[in-house]
Amino acid sequence: MLTRRLFLAATVALATLVSSPAWADEPELPTVDSLLNAFETNLNFETRSATMTMTVASPRRTREYSMTTFGRGADESTIEYLSPARERGTRYLRKGEEMWMYLPSVERVQKISGHMLRQGMAGSDVSYEDMTSTTEWQDAYDGVLVGQEVWDERPHWRVELTAKTSDITYAKRVILVDVETLIPSHQELYALSGLMVKTWDMSDVRPLEDGRHYPFRMRIEDKLKEGSYTEIVTTELVLGVELEEEVFSLRWLERG
Amino acid sequence: MWIFKLALRNVRRNGRRTALTAATVIIGVALFTVASAFLVGVFENIYADSTALIGHVRVVDPDFLEREQLNPLYEYVPDAQAIADDIEQNVPGSHAYPIIKSGMAVSVDDTIGDVFAITTGSTDAWMRDRGTLEDKLVAGGWPDWDAGEMLVGQRIAQMAGLEVGSQIVLFGQTQDGAISPVGGTIAGIVYAGNPMVDKQVFMSLATMQYAADIDDGALEVLIYGDDVDNAEALADQISGLASVTDLVVEPWTQRSPFDSMVGITAAMQAVIGLILVFITALAIWNTMTMSVLERTSEIGVMRAMGLGRAQAVLMFVAEAVVIAVIGGVIGMALGSLLSWPLVHWGYNIGSDVLDDMDVGEMAMSAQLYAKLTPDMLFKGFFVGLTMAIAGSFIPSLRAASIRPVDAMKGGH
Numbered sequence: 089m090l091t092r093r094l095f096l097a098a099t100v101a102l103a104t105l106v107s108s109p110a111w112a113d114e115p116e117l118p119t120v121d122s123l124l125n126a127f128e129t130n131l132n133f134e135t136r137s138a139t140m141t142m143t144v145a146s147p148r149r150t151r152e153y154s155m156t157t158f159g160r161g162a163d164e165s166t167i168e169y170l171s172p173a174r175e176r177g178t179r180y181l182r183k184g185e186e187m188w189m190y191l192p193s194v195e196r197v198q199k200i201s202g203h204m205l206r207q208g209m210a211g212s213d214v215s216y217e218d219m220t221s222t223t224e225w226q227d228a229y230d231g232v233l234v235g236q237e238v239w240d241e242r243p244h245w246r247v248e249l250t251a252k253t254s255d256i257t258y259a260k261r262v263i264l265v266d267v268e269t270l271i272p273s274h275q276e277l278y279a280l281s282g283l284m285v286k287t288w289d290m291s292d293v294r295p296l297e298d299g300r301h302y303p304f305r306m307r308i309e310d311k312l313k314e315g316s317y318t319e320i321v322t323t324e325l326v327l328g329v330e331l332e333e334e335v336f337s338l339r340w341l342e343r344g
Numbered sequence: 345m346w347i348f349k350l351a352l353r354n355v356r357r358n359g360r361r362t363a364l365t366a367a368t369v370i371i372g373v374a375l376f377t378v379a380s381a382f383l384v385g386v387f388e389n390i391y392a393d394s395t396a397l398i399g400h401v402r403v404v405d406p407d408f409l410e411r412e413q414l415n416p417l418y419e420y421v422p423d424a425q426a427i428a429d430d431i432e433q434n435v436p437g438s439h440a441y442p443i444i445k446s447g448m449a450v451s452v453d454d455t456i457g458d459v460f461a462i463t464t465g466s467t468d469a470w471m472r473d474r475g476t477l478e479d480k481l482v483a484g485g486w487p488d489w490d491a492g493e494m495l496v497g498q499r500i501a502q503m504a505g506l507e508v509g510s511q512i513v514l515f516g517q518t519q520d521g522a523i524s525p526v527g528g529t530i531a532g533i534v535y536a537g538n539p540m541v542d543k544q545v546f547m548s549l550a551t552m553q554y555a556a557d558i559d560d561g562a563l564e565v566l567i568y569g570d571d572v573d574n575a576e577a578l579a580d581q582i583s584g585l586a587s588v589t590d591l592v593v594e595p596w597t598q599r600s601p602f603d604s605m606v607g608i609t610a611a612m613q614a615v616i617g618l619i620l621v622f623i624t625a626l627a628i629w630n631t632m633t634m635s636v637l638e639r640t641s642e643i644g645v646m647r648a649m650g651l652g653r654a655q656a657v658l659m660f661v662a663e664a665v666v667i668a669v670i671g672g673v674i675g676m677a678l679g680s681l682l683s684w685p686l687v688h689w690g691y692n693i694g695s696d697v698l699d700d701m702d703v704g705e706m707a708m709s710a711q712l713y714a715k716l717t718p719d720m721l722f723k724g725f726f727v728g729l730t731m732a733i734a735g736s737f738i739p740s741l742r743a744a745s746i747r748p749v750d751a752m753k754g755g756h
Binding site: 144148151194195198202204208 | 449513515517519522525
């Protein structure tokens with residue numbers, strides 16, 4: 089799901105608030121496992137809906153998309169494009185690591201698999217694989233907490249993760265985790281060759297009514313596409329919405 | 345003149361040797377004719393079929409040219425139809441068509457499949473007049489392009505299990521790289537015997553423009569003149585138009601792989617000719633040397649009677665030329681006869697071979713035909729003459745070096 093990390097950030101922030109508001113004042117040195125545990129634990133949110141805009145910029149032109157998303161837990165989510173007209177009615181369904189899309193122009197549901205997973209969603213810097221890949225990083229990576237550094241004028245933990253096997257999409261991740269909110273403000277994603285292929289930044293972190301922090305803006309840059317970036321801004325977020333079972337089914341995908 | 349009469353008499357004197365020499369020439373000329381006919385036929389078919397699909401000249405964006413291997417849809421020619429119209433109006437005898445080609449995945453069920461097709465979107469006129477797809481229909485009929493109907497190559501139809509009337513969904517990309525689906529109905533199946541047609545899906549330009557999200561644009565504007573061999577002159581004319589100022593005008597002869605292939609035909613013909621001349625000349629040299637040895641005494645007498653060295657050389661060369669003329673004519677006839685089945689029925693290398701080959705923009709058919717022209721026959725005849733002169737020259741020099749006294753003594 090496109091906003092998986094966004095929710096990760098939000099739930100991590102919630103966990104931070106609930107567990108220890110003292111992070112900012114007296115930062116203790118956490119273990120990598122505890123940081124990754126926080127990620128995984130806090131992904132298990134209840135339900136939510138959001139409205140977002142996605143700006144996809146390239147040296148040639150800039151396009152803007154608006155969409156609504158629904159999510160339940162870490163493994164179920166949907167996206168529906170509202171605009172532009174060309175994309176309106178295009179829907180995505182993610183269940184675990186599987187993903188389908190409904191294409192209104194051909195009235196067809198297609199499973200996204202194989203090489204298609206590596207393509208950017210709507211030509212953006214976010215690949216389908218980014219959206220479906222598991223965030224169970226403890227299983228996939230060996231981690232080292234390198235230390236603390238300042239990012240965007242705030243203290244961050246610097247965590248370096250190295251993939252345990254070569255079939256992981258990103259062989260290495262460098263993550264700067266906000267000491268206070270535990271939001272991964274900045275990520276650098278590396279290929280097996282050592283080439284940095286993407287950066288993934290989360291910003292505009294605001295406290296929500298229920299006390300959790302939430303990054304309302306994400307910026308993803310595919311370093312292999314010169315001059316391109318994708319910015320996703322959450323314009324409306326509702327947590328704890330009631331969602332029918334059918335929302336996360338192929339039937340919903342087809343009928344809307 | 346008397347030298348030629350003497351040469352003719354010598355040709356008739358030893359029929360067996362003459363027949364042997366002539367047979368060498370006949371085989372050489374016939375082999376050259378068959379090899380040339382097949383070579384020229386195959387290459388000319390490739391050029392003709394390819395240029396029908398890729399145009400004699402094309403107009404593209406310079407950045408597209410740089411990254412053509414990646415088929416960058418964003419490097420398109422804007423207002424392509426307007427440019428095509430401008431070219432047709434200002435370059436007499438030219439016909440121009442906007443076209444977009446792009447790879448797409450053919451969906452077989454609810455999963456984006458592994459069957460890939462090159463999809464071509466262009467005008468109805470291009471499909472009919474240049475692609476000659478109407479002639480290649482093996483099932484169904486001509487599409488109503490505006491209704492989203494399409495033509496599909498037979499190979500793709502087989503791989504994706506498509507029939508006339510089947511609904512087809514193709515997944516391509518927009519110029520920004522987003523998945524872009526296109527749906528349609530198969531109106532007809534075409535077969536040309538080459539992957540440039542048989543592994544393609546053909547749709548309207550508007551459908552392709554929508555799929556690639558490039559309004560009014562095209563990746564290429566293809567231009568056709570009266571004669572494919574005048575492509576470079578046509579390109580020069582088009583280059584002078586204001587509408588193509590910022591674009592690249594490229595004749596097919598400068599496009600890969602044709603830029604390197606055009607000279608190959610002539611070079612291969614030359615190599616075949618040289619090899620045959622060498623081998624046949626050796627055989628002629630052998631028989632002519634025997635002839636000189638047998639007639640040493642006679643040559644001595646003639647030299648004593650005033651036959652000059654040059655005349656002696658001329659006599660033997662003339663004898664070889666007479667044999668070469670006879671052998672050449674028969675060789676041409678034999679070569680034509682042997683080429684005939686290849687010209688009319690061709691030779692099929694099997695479509696499986698082409699499936700495994702990356703033929704790129706080459707429209708290479710599995711059925712290969714030879715092409716026999718008068719020009720080729722004359723070349724064969726000339727090769728025969730060259731064989732004879734080359735083969736007889738050294739023995740002739742040997743004959744000319746015979747001293748009359750030595751010859752009449754029985755040695756030389």
